[in-house]
Amino acid sequence: MKQVLIDRYGTPWDVARTADVPDVGDPGADEVVFDVLAFPINPADLWFCRGSYRLKPPLPATPGAECVGRVTAVGAAVKHLKKGDLVINLQRENWAQRRKVKGDDAIPLPPGIDLEQAAMVRINPPTAALMLSDFVDLKSGDWVIQNVANSAVGRLLMVLAGQRGLRTVNVVRRAELADELKALGGDIVVVDGDDLAQRVAKQTVDARIMLGVEAIGGAATGRLADCIATDGTLVHYGSMSGEDPEVGRSNFIYRGVRLTGFMLGRFLAKRSPDKIREIYAGLAAQVMAGTLSAPVDTVYPIEKIKDALAHADKGGRNGKILVSPNGLI
Numbered sequence: 001m002k003q004v005l006i007d008r009y010g011t012p013w014d015v016a017r018t019a020d021v022p023d024v025g026d027p028g029a030d031e032v033v034f035d036v037l038a039f040p041i042n043p044a045d046l047w048f049c050r051g052s053y054r055l056k057p058p059l060p061a062t063p064g065a066e067c068v069g070r071v072t073a074v075g076a077a078v079k080h081l082k083k084g085d086l087v088i089n090l091q092r093e094n095w096a097q098r099r100k101v102k103g104d105d106a107i108p109l110p111p112g113i114d115l116e117q118a119a120m121v122r123i124n125p126p127t128a129a130l131m132l133s134d135f136v137d138l139k140s141g142d143w144v145i146q147n148v149a150n151s152a153v154g155r156l157l158m159v160l161a162g163q164r165g166l167r168t169v170n171v172v173r174r175a176e177l178a179d180e181l182k183a184l185g186g187d188i189v190v191v192d193g194d195d196l197a198q199r200v201a202k203q204t205v206d207a208r209i210m211l212g213v214e215a216i217g218g219a220a221t222g223r224l225a226d227c228i229a230t231d232g233t234l235v236h237y238g239s240m241s242g243e244d245p246e247v248g249r250s251n252f253i254y255r256g257v258r259l260t261g262f263m264l265g266r267f268l269a270k271r272s273p274d275k276i277r278e279i280y281a282g283l284a285a286q287v288m289a290g291t292l293s294a295p296v297d298t299v300y301p302i303e304k305i306k307d308a309l310a311h312a313d314k315g316g317r318n319g320k321i322l323v324s325p326n327g328l329i
C-alpha cells in the first residue's frame, strides 16, 4: 500500500514522498482497519513536515491529523462499527491508503455524508464550536471578533455563531472576500491594519466585544486585543505568521483583557467519550444538512503529494487542498 513518509524535517514538498510500504494486515480483537478515502492538508500538517509543530516524532514519520475512511475489517471485540461504515480517526499518521487503529479511536459518521466534507469534520468544526462555547458565556446579540476569517475555522465559526444569534466581526487580509463572507453570515468584514480597533469600534458602534479568537500571532494578536472590551477574553489558537503573540501591556493592566489559548485535544480531553461522540454526531448532522461546510480548492491523488503540499502552502486559495489516497472521491 502507499503511505506518505518524511525522511527529514524541512520544506514540505521537498521532504515528503509517497512510498510503497507493507499492508497494515488484519485487525486485532479491539482494532478496525479502514481504507482512507480522503484527507485534508491543514496548516498544522505543513508545520509537522517542517519540524516546527509541537509533535516531532523520530523519522521516518507519516503526517496527517485527520481523514475519513471506510471500514474494511472489524475486530471481534469492537461492537460499535461494521464493515462499510464511514469513520473519522482520532489518531494521527493518516496520510496512507489504509489504517489500522483501536476501535475506540474510530468515530462513525452517517452513511451518505459528503466525503470531502467528512474528511474535514475531525478538527476544524469542533475547534470553532468549542472556542465559542468554552471561554465566555455569550448571549444572543453579543459580538465575537476573529482574524483569519476566511480560513476553514473562520468560516465555520461565523456560521456557528450566527446559529446562536451571535454577531461576528471578521478580520481578513484580502478586501475582495467581504461579499462572500457576508453572504455566509459574517456581520462585519474588515481588512486587518494598524487602525483596526478604531474601524471596528466605528462599524460596531462601540460594541463591547467580550470574545476574540485569533490565529496569526505577532502584532496581529495585539491588534485584535485592542478590539476586545474591558475584562474580555482573547483566545490565541494558531500562528499563521509563525510568530508569538505581541500584545500591548495596557490591554492587561488598564483593561484586564485575558489572553489565553486553545488546543482541540486539550478541550476534548475535558469531556467524556460519550460527550465527544455526541459533539461529532451533532457536527456531522450539520454537514449532512448542508449547514456546515468548508470550501475545497483541489483534490490530488496520493502520488502527487508534493504538488498538493506546495499548493496547500500558497495563500489566496479557494478552500482546502484534499488528497484521495485510493482514488475513491
Ligand SMILES: NC(=O)c1ccc[n+]([C@@H]2O[C@H](COP(=O)([O-])OP(=O)(O)OC[C@H]3O[C@@H](n4cnc5c(N)ncnc54)[C@H](OP(=O)(O)O)[C@@H]3O)[C@@H](O)[C@H]2O)c1
Residues within 6 Å of the ligand: 042, 043, 044, 123, 124, 127, 148, 149, 150, 151, 152, 153, 154, 173, 174, 215, 216, 237, 238, 239, 240, 241, 262, 263, 264, 265, 314, 315, 316, 317, 319, 320
Ligand atoms: N488550536 C487548535 O486546536 C486548532 C485547530 C484547528 C485549526 N487551528 C489553527 O487555525 C488556523 C486556521 O486553520 P484552517 O485549517 O482553518 O486554515 P486554512 O483553511 O488553511 O486557512 C488559512 C488561513 O490563514 C490565512 N493566512 C495565511 N497566512 C497568513 C498570514 N501570514 N497572515 C494572515 N493570514 C494568513 C489565509 O488567508 P487567505 O484566505 O487570505 O489566504 C487563510 O484564511 C491555523 O493556524 C491552524 O493551525 C488550530
